[in-house]
Amino acid sequence: MDGRGRQQWLEPVRAWSAVAWAGDVEGEGGRAKGALRHFVSSRGDLGELPRRIGTLELQTGDIQHTLEGYVMQKQEWQQNFDAQLSNLNNMMQQQQADWKAYFHHQGFNPYHGL
Numbered sequence: 001m002d003g004r005g006r007q008q009w010l011e012p013v014r015a016w017s018a019v020a021w022a023g024d025v026e027g028e029g030g031r032a033k034g035a036l037r038h039f040v041s042s043r044g045d046l047g048e049l050p051r052r053i054g055t056l057e058l059q060t061g062d063i064q065h066t067l068e069g070y071v072m073q074k075q076e077w078q079q080n081f082d083a084q085l086s087n088l089n090n091m092m093q094q095q096q097a098d099w100k101a102y103f104h105h106q107g108f109n110p111y112h113g114l
Contacts, residue, residue: 103110
């Protein structure tokens with residue numbers, strides 16, 4: 001949202017002033033009965049809103065950038081792990097085939113006596 005869009009959106013809000021009655025409210029020190037709350041907004045308060053929104057957008061951008069880097073790092077890690085696991089699996093299969101050939105050469109019959 002550009003600056004003009006924010007200004008148009010804020011115009012009706014700038015003059016807003018309301019009083020709300022908060023009934024029984026439980027507080028740390030006990031009950032605060034009939035707490036009258038005033039919600040008043042002024043130009044000074046809302047003038048800071050676009051700056052805060054801009055700061056929030058920057059922070060959101062930083063979080064997005066950090067998250068994208070984290071996801072890329074984890075994808076690389078997963079690919080590396082998958083490759084290592086595949087290599088280990090291949091080595092185990094080759095070792096099993098080698099042992100089977102060795103014992104067969106030695107005359108061992110695993111099915112003998114069954």
